[in-house]
Amino acid sequence: ADGPLVLGIETSCDETGVGIVRGRTLLVDAVASSVEEHARFGGVVPEVASRAHLEAMVPTLERAAEQAGIRLHEVDAVAVTSGPGLAGALLVGVAAAKALALGLGKPLYGVNHLAAHVAVDQLEHGPLPEPCLALLVSGGHSNLLRVEDLTTGVTPLGATIDDAAGEAFDKVARLLGLPFPGGPHVDREARSGNAVAIDFPRGLTSRRDLERHRFDYSFSGLKTAVARWVEARERAGEPVPVADVAASFQEAVCDVLVRKALDAAADQGVDDLLIGGGVAANSRLRAMAEERAAKVGVRVRVPRPGLCTDNGAMVAALGAEMVARGRTPSSLDLPADSSQPI
Ligand code: KG4
Ligand code: ZN
Numbered sequence: 001a002d003g004p005l006v007l008g009i010e011t012s013c014d015e016t017g018v019g020i021v022r023g024r025t026l027l028v029d030a031v032a033s034s035v036e037e038h039a040r041f042g043g044v045v046p047e048v049a050s051r052a053h054l055e056a057m058v059p060t061l062e063r064a065a066e067q068a069g070i071r072l073h074e075v076d077a078v079a080v081t082s083g084p085g086l087a088g089a090l091l092v093g094v095a096a097a098k099a100l101a102l103g104l105g106k107p108l109y110g111v112n113h114l115a116a117h118v119a120v121d122q123l124e125h126g127p128l129p130e131p132c133l134a135l136l137v138s139g140g141h142s143n144l145l146r147v148e149d150l151t152t153g154v155t156p157l158g159a160t161i162d163d164a165a166g167e168a169f170d171k172v173a174r175l176l177g178l179p180f181p182g183g184p185h186v187d188r189e190a191r192s193g194n195a196v197a198i199d200f201p202r203g204l205t206s207r208r209d210l211e212r213h214r215f216d217y218s219f220s221g222l223k224t225a226v227a228r229w230v231e232a233r234e235r236a237g238e239p240v241p242v243a244d245v246a247a248s249f250q251e252a253v254c255d256v257l258v259r260k261a262l263d264a265a266a267d268q269g270v271d272d273l274l275i276g277g278g279v280a281a282n283s284r285l286r287a288m289a290e291e292r293a294a295k296v297g298v299r300v301r302v303p304r305p306g307l308c309t310d311n312g313a314m315v316a317a318l319g320a321e322m323v324a325r326g327r328t329p330s331s332l333d334l335p336a337d338s339s340q341p342i
Helices: 035-039 046-068 087-104 113-119 121-125 165-175 183-190 207-213 220-235 242-268 283-295 312-324
Strands: 005-010 015-022 025-033 077-083 108-112 132-137 142-149 153-159 272-276 299-301
Touching (some): 005 087, 005 113, 005 312, 015 046, 015 312, 025 046, 025 121, 025 312, 046 087, 077 113, 077 312, 108 113, 108 312, 113 121, 113 142, 113 272, 113 312, 121 312, 142 242, 153 242, 165 183, 165 220, 183 242, 183 283, 220 242, 242 283, 283 299
Parallel strands (some): 005 077, 077 108, 132 272
Antiparallel strands (some): 132 142, 142 153
């Protein structure tokens, strides 16, 4: 394999990730997660995440270099997520990346977390067609993006106006008594459930909502509808059909995600749809997207689940693309920007 040897650092949420790539070839993807520490709080606690990053940073860096069989001074560039994300968590990665870049005398590239979720697919499926459409769905974001140029031209078309898709999965899982993070558990329960058992609402799909929010999402109404439905059952002293609720909820989320993504693809005249972020691991979302996209001639790309969730390889992948396209490196003053726009 050829191309620049790039090390990427990701610390925007609860995953301390260090990835190493050569061009579009993945060498190592080392991830240390603090998710277990957050589980008892039912969500990510920023202070806990920052401290965990601090503790995991150096060991994860060492493990990545060892697994790649390289010495750190061999890398051509250091890339890091500079935002968006949790401010304190981002700072740990940015500080580590600056120290490495300075110490090794190598260029530093601050990258956008959302663009990195898109770029990671190149490690698995090769060069991304540009323009393409990207649907990013995780615990922290739900975005529809037009990708004109991975390194400079990513345009937001729409986003959630309240909860992120993964957040909705996590909250509904909690209502159903399933562990955090709930997405994978809802996914598993749904397999034995009836997806048309309960007709849950599809957010922002009424004619009126579509006028202002054609490519936006809303999941908080859906979450409330599920809560009301479950409460009514409990009040009536009836058992909650967990699998049916999970399947019907999941169907409502996936239906809107896919419907709007394909509408955007048609609107933008693009034939390739990339789906990324933790929720892209959802089995129903993958199946539904492939089935409906095939009918309208859109190709769907979804990285394997391990690359969909936050990791360092995605940052390295975008960093390598920036090096390859001759983009200007960041200065050592690079700030961590928790609300960095795409
Ligand atoms: O990308 P990610 O690891 O971290 C964030 O940036 O948030 O995404 C985590 C989210 C969680 O909300 C989790 O419940 C959800 O992705 N998730 C899933 C599945 N696997 C993970 N949601 C639905 N179905 C899944 N199979
Ligand atoms: Zn993410």
